[in-house]
Amino acid sequence: MKFRFLCLLLAIVGLSACQYPSEEWRNLPVSLAKPGLWHQSHLTWRLDTLAGVPAGMLQADVEREVSKSFRSWEGAGVFRFDPSAGGKADIVVGFKPMPGTVSDGPAGNVARSAYPWSAHRGHIYLDPAEYWTTASFSLFKEPISDWLPHEIGHSMGLLHCREPGQTMSEQGPYHLPDEFAFAMLRRLYCPGTLVLSETGIVPTDPPRVVEGRAQASGRGPG
Ligand SMILES: [Zn+2]
Numbered sequence: 001m002k003f004r005f006l007c008l009l010l011a012i013v014g015l016s017a018c019q020y021p022s023e024e025w026r027n028l029p030v031s032l033a034k035p036g037l038w039h040q041s042h043l044t045w046r047l048d049t050l051a052g053v054p055a056g057m058l059q060a061d062v063e064r065e066v067s068k069s070f071r072s073w074e075g076a077g078v079f080r081f082d083p084s085a086g087g088k089a090d091i092v093v094g095f096k097p098m099p100g101t102v103s104d105g106p107a108g109n110v111a112r113s114a115y116p117w118s119a120h121r122g123h124i125y126l127d128p129a130e131y132w133t134t135a136s137f138s139l140f141k142e143p144i145s146d147w148l149p150h151e152i153g154h155s156m157g158l159l160h161c162r163e164p165g166q167t168m169s170e171q172g173p174y175h176l177p178d179e180f181a182f183a184m185l186r187r188l189y190c191p192g193t194l195v196l197s198e199t200g201i202v203p204t205d206p207p208r209v210v211e212g213r214a215q216a217s218g219r220g221p222g
Pocket of ligand 1 (some may be wrong): 015150154169170
């Protein structure tokens with residue numbers, strides 16, 4: 001069986017978000033004014049149609065799975081997600097390598113995404129070399145819904161947690177977000193909690209860089 005893993009980085013600093021009892025998360029207030037994080041509760045997404053979808057997949061089916069992955073986070077009570085009505089979107093999902101990286105072929109790094117405090121925020125990259133499927137389960141292919149919710153978590157600002165078997169664990173495939181993942185997100189967006197980057201430095205809000213004119217600025221999370 002092939003060895004699949006995501007996110008070689010960031011294993012160290014994701015632990016704090018997992019240390020709050022999950023039953024308390026519903027009482028945590030939400031702040032949309034924290035530096036480095038998103039500042040609106042309604043986020044739009046779109047599929048990068050220029051990058052296209054893998055051979056044998058229908059765009060409509062891919063968009064269905066992408067929508068399901070985004071909406072899986074709505075139970076946290078922090079964000080609502082909708083497909084964008086026009087060309088602009090807060091988060092763009094594309095089957096292509098992250099700028100500054102190359103595809104490593106099937107297995108290895110399955111996907112990458114940019115943190116909201118990074119220059120490439122709002123971009124999620126699915127490795128086009130993987131054997132993707134829009135099915136919910138497959139023995140031999142990678143269901144989008146097994147990987148994209150994890151990357152959406154990074155795009156909202158979540159790091160890895162130490163616990164295995166969670167949406168934000170280090171290694172995938174991952175299941176859809178549950179109470180544990182919701183607790184992580186609510187704590188991240190709770191007023192006064194620390195926002196950590198992979199280097200441990202509290203981030204500030206950078207100017208957003210539009211893809212195509214972006215300067216390659218290092219790797220994002222896996
Ligand atoms: Zn990751």
